[in-house]
Amino acid sequence: MMDLAASLLSPEFFAAILRVSTPIILVAMGVLISERAGVVNIGAEGMMLSGAFCGVVFSAYTGSATVGLVAAIVAGMVGGLFMSFAVHVLRANLFLSGIALNLAASAGTILALFALTGEKGISGTLDSEVLPSVHIPWIQDLPVLGTILSGHHILTYVAFLSVPAVAIFMMRTPTGLRMRAVGENPEAAKATGLSVIRLQLQAFLLCGVFAGAGGAFLSMGYVSWFSQNMTAGRGFIALAAEVMGAGGAYGTLAASLLLGSVDVLAIALAGEGLPSELLQAAPYVVTVLALALYGLRQAKQKTIGTVH
Amino acid sequence: MQMTGDETAPQKALVEFREIGKTYPNGTVALRNVSFQVIEGDILAVCGENGAGKSTLMKILAGIEQPTQGTIHYEGRQRRIADPNVAGDMGIGMVHQHFSLIRSLSVAENLALGQEPRRGLLIDRRAAADRVRELAQKFSLDVDPNTKVGSLSVAAQQKVEILKALSRNTRLLILDEPSAVLTPQETQELFVQLRSLRARGVTIIFISHKLHEVRALANRITVIRSGEVVEDGVLSEMSDAAISKLVMGVDVTRASRNQRDLSAATPVVVVKKATVATGDADRRIDAIDLTIRAGEILGIAGVDGSGQEGVVDLLCGNVQPDEGDIALLGKPMALATTLDWRRAGMAHLPGDRFQIGGAPHMSLVDNVMAGSHRDKQFTRGPFLRVGAMVARTNELIKTFNVRCLGPREPLNSLSGGNAQKLVAAREFSSNPKFLIVNQPTRGIDVAAAAMIHGELLRLSQNGTAILLVTSDLDELLQLSDRVAVMFDGRIAVVLENDGLTPERLGPFMLGLEKTS
Numbered sequence: 001m002m003d004l005a006a007s008l009l010s011p012e013f014f015a016a017i018l019r020v021s022t023p024i025i026l027v028a029m030g031v032l033i034s035e036r037a038g039v040v041n042i043g044a045e046g047m048m049l050s051g052a053f054c055g056v057v058f059s060a061y062t063g064s065a066t067v068g069l070v071a072a073i074v075a076g077m078v079g080g081l082f083m084s085f086a087v088h089v090l091r092a093n094l095f096l097s098g099i100a101l102n103l104a105a106s107a108g109t110i111l112a113l114f115a116l117t118g119e120k121g122i123s124g125t126l127d128s129e130v131l132p133s134v135h136i137p138w139i140q141d142l143p144v145l146g147t148i149l150s151g152h153h154i155l156t157y158v159a160f161l162s163v164p165a166v167a168i169f170m171m172r173t174p175t176g177l178r179m180r181a182v183g184e185n186p187e188a189a190k191a192t193g194l195s196v197i198r199l200q201l202q203a204f205l206l207c208g209v210f211a212g213a214g215g216a217f218l219s220m221g222y223v224s225w226f227s228q229n230m231t232a233g234r235g236f237i238a239l240a241a242e243v244m245g246a247g248g249a250y251g252t253l254a255a256s257l258l259l260g261s262v263d264v265l266a267i268a269l270a271g272e273g274l275p276s277e278l279l280q281a282a283p284y285v286v287t288v289l290a291l292a293l294y295g296l297r298q299a300k301q302k303t304i305g306t307v308h
Numbered sequence: 309m310q311m312t313g314d315e316t317a318p319q320k321a322l323v324e325f326r327e328i329g330k331t332y333p334n335g336t337v338a339l340r341n342v343s344f345q346v347i348e349g350d351i352l353a354v355c356g357e358n359g360a361g362k363s364t365l366m367k368i369l370a371g372i373e374q375p376t377q378g379t380i381h382y383e384g385r386q387r388r389i390a391d392p393n394v395a396g397d398m399g400i401g402m403v404h405q406h407f408s409l410i411r412s413l414s415v416a417e418n419l420a421l422g423q424e425p426r427r428g429l430l431i432d433r434r435a436a437a438d439r440v441r442e443l444a445q446k447f448s449l450d451v452d453p454n455t456k457v458g459s460l461s462v463a464a465q466q467k468v469e470i471l472k473a474l475s476r477n478t479r480l481l482i483l484d485e486p487s488a489v490l491t492p493q494e495t496q497e498l499f500v501q502l503r504s505l506r507a508r509g510v511t512i513i514f515i516s517h518k519l520h521e522v523r524a525l526a527n528r529i530t531v532i533r534s535g536e537v538v539e540d541g542v543l544s545e546m547s548d549a550a551i552s553k554l555v556m557g558v559d560v561t562r563a564s565r566n567q568r569d570l571s572a573a574t575p576v577v578v579v580k581k582a583t584v585a586t587g588d589a590d591r592r593i594d595a596i597d598l599t600i601r602a603g604e605i606l607g608i609a610g611v612d613g614s615g616q617e618g619v620v621d622l623l624c625g626n627v628q629p630d631e632g633d634i635a636l637l638g639k640p641m642a643l644a645t646t647l648d649w650r651r652a653g654m655a656h657l658p659g660d661r662f663q664i665g666g667a668p669h670m671s672l673v674d675n676v677m678a679g680s681h682r683d684k685q686f687t688r689g690p691f692l693r694v695g696a697m698v699a700r701t702n703e704l705i706k707t708f709n710v711r712c713l714g715p716r717e718p719l720n721s722l723s724g725g726n727a728q729k730l731v732a733a734r735e736f737s738s739n740p741k742f743l744i745v746n747q748p749t750r751g752i753d754v755a756a757a758a759m760i761h762g763e764l765l766r767l768s769q770n771g772t773a774i775l776l777v778t779s780d781l782d783e784l785l786q787l788s789d790r791v792a793v794m795f796d797g798r799i800a801v802v803l804e805n806d807g808l809t810p811e812r813l814g815p816f817m818l819g820l821e822k823t824s
Contacts, residue, residue: 193393
């Protein structure tokens with residue numbers, strides 16, 4: 001038990017939290033943009049999976065990690081385009097379109113993997129590239145902080161830097177303001193002369209950028225392969241993080257880190273002989289609990305907020 | 309030299325509608341061959357019943373809808389107003405009946421939306437706030453740029469909406485029923501502001517169906533009936549009777565109430581210190597005392613959301629009070645459900661005929677049968693007697709003069725007024741001892757409203773106790789024997805209606821006065 005306590009307080013444990021939270025933060029930022037624009041993107045999981053797959057395939061065939069990352073982002077944006085087409089042009093239901101995208105991505109990536117490699121489970125035969133890690137001068141030499149903060153994958157730093165960027169984008173730029181207006185009251189926004197569809201399309205595309213990058217982190221980060229359904233519900237956890245963060249970028253970051261910590265804790269505890277199935281369920285259980293607490297708080301706030 | 313009088317000013321047309329027509333894709337004709345001019349510097353009242361096409365015409369002018377025929381000329385040039393931005397650039401601003409504001413954004417953000425001042429990539433928030441202050445000062449409309457719109461009162465939100473419409477060098481301001489959400493005092497203030505805008509050279513078009521407001525504000529009037537212009541002229545040359553005949557196409561006699569002394573009549577509903585402290589904040593009520601006597605119409609006034617809906621919920625069995633007692637004809641009802649209330653003789657004409665009052669996609673027969681489908685006369689064993697149901701529906705259609713294609717048509721194929729008449733027919737025909745009517749004539753034409761008013765007075769003469777909740781003060785004062793004014797979930801005052809005026813009610817509605 002002493003070992004466990006020591007490992008929970010070790011710098012490596014905190015570094016692991018940053019690593020595990022990275023894809024959740026990235027996708028949650030994308031979900032945040034889509035949600036505030038009034039088109040909460042259930043398809044984030046599918047966009048992420050497509051990104052993970054395209055990153056591996058394109059980096060393997062071109063030999064360039066950068067091309068892989070760009071391909072992953074484009075794959076996410078194509079997902080955004082699909083969502084916008086389904087919702088705005090075909091007038092399909094937003095949630096059903098998202099579910100359709102998730103199912104299509106899950107099956108489509110397996111099909112494409114089989115067509116390319118003859119394998120259905122894992123892209124082991126593809127020689128794909130990995131995005132670089134960054135060692136920060138000065139900080140990497142510090143005793144504890146060096147281990148926690150330095151040496152991470154480049155997308156981890158991107159994820160953390162994207163949080164203030166998204167906050168400023170949503171709250172301080174004209175496009176962010178317009179997206180929030182469209183998300184809250186599309187009729188009023190329309191009467192003001194805004195194009196609801198154009199703004200929501202932009203939101204879907206931005207969400208695709210983040211989801212694609214989140215997917216690339218999974219398959220081009222600490223591993224260099226794609227395996228079927230490797231996103232394992234992280235797109236949905238990102239959706240939960242955004243709801244827990246109440247639509248704010250910093251709150252969403254905090255929620256993502258909480259959910260990431262639970263994941264890391266579960267891995268650490270697995271070494272202590274607790275049943276691993278139980279531990280693997282932990283992040284999902286925490287998500288449900290957090291959402292329930294959030295719902296209670298909302299109900300309370302609603303009644304407080306509306307008193308004149 | 310400044311021109312002041314209407315007669316001396318040159319009659320220059322700012323807008324000219326030429327043979328405007330609008331047919332919706334489903335074949336509904338909203339406007340037909342509409343031609344008239346809006347004279348620069350005028351306050352023009354556009355009058356007509358609900359559904360006459362007034363709002364559609366104004367939306368066309370504001371670029372929100374496109375005409376299917378005809379042209380609009382602005383300052384002598386033919387213009388196509390493709391969207392609200394084009395209208396804004398032309399100097400046309402519209403204040404919508406349902407505000408087009410985003411509640412979570414500040415006043416400054418709402419006004420800047422779509423034309424944000426920038427500094428680099430970001431919004432220049434200081435410039436946006438300064439712009440609001442400048443506009444507010446210019447038009448003497450006092451608002452704080454940094455307040456969130458959702459936290460403002462309705463009257464203040466309307467000021468913001470007007471400022472927004474004026475924010476782009478506006479020369480023509482359109483207002484769609486601006487007084488519908490205001491108290492009489494707030495309406496007076498609005499009119500003062502509109503007159504001062506006119507003095508600054510802003511041409512104003514306002515939609516209304518309240519004749520006294522039209523008289524107070526406008527100098528010209530255009531009357532639209534069934535999508536066509538039936539009158540267009542100088543207001544001072546027309547009598548009230550002539551206008552009201554033009555609006556409706558027929559003479560309508562208003563039902564009027566006789567002054568009665570009901571203090572000795574049997575109390576039908578007695579509410580003592582009833583409190584509902586849970587649920588939506590604007591439906592909560594606090595220590596309500598009410599008595600409604602047989603044959604009495606008790607009107608409830610108040611700014612929307614002051615607890616009127618809570619009283620309705622309480623007296624139709626939707627909610628049970630947390631504290632206090634209710635009795636219907638001496639029977640305790642504090643724990644009663646809606647079914648108990650109905651069995652005890654309650655009937656209820658709800659505020660929304662297509663949400664609560666009726667099932668829009670179901671037939672008139674089904675709607676008439678709702679609630680009485682278990683009655684012996686309509687059942688045979690486990691089956692419904694469809695013939696008897698249809699006969700009953702036809703009977704009600706006839707007595708209430710519901711204009712429809714037949715009893716099997718869905719409810720939403722009827723106009724608002726006819727749908728309301730059908731739902732009212734169902735509720736009124738049960739000979740209720742106690743009747744709740746909530747916004748009985750909102751959004752329906754004057755002829756249907758007059759019919760419903762007549763029925764309410766007839767029921768009250770037959771001894772029904774009636775609770776009337778309405779935000780239309782004219783209707784309230786026309787029908788009520790007594791008026792209870794609500795503010796913040798409480799009853800501020802109960803007044804005998806012996807020549808009450810809207811102005812007398814205003815201070816109580818705003819919470820400025822109360823008698824406890």
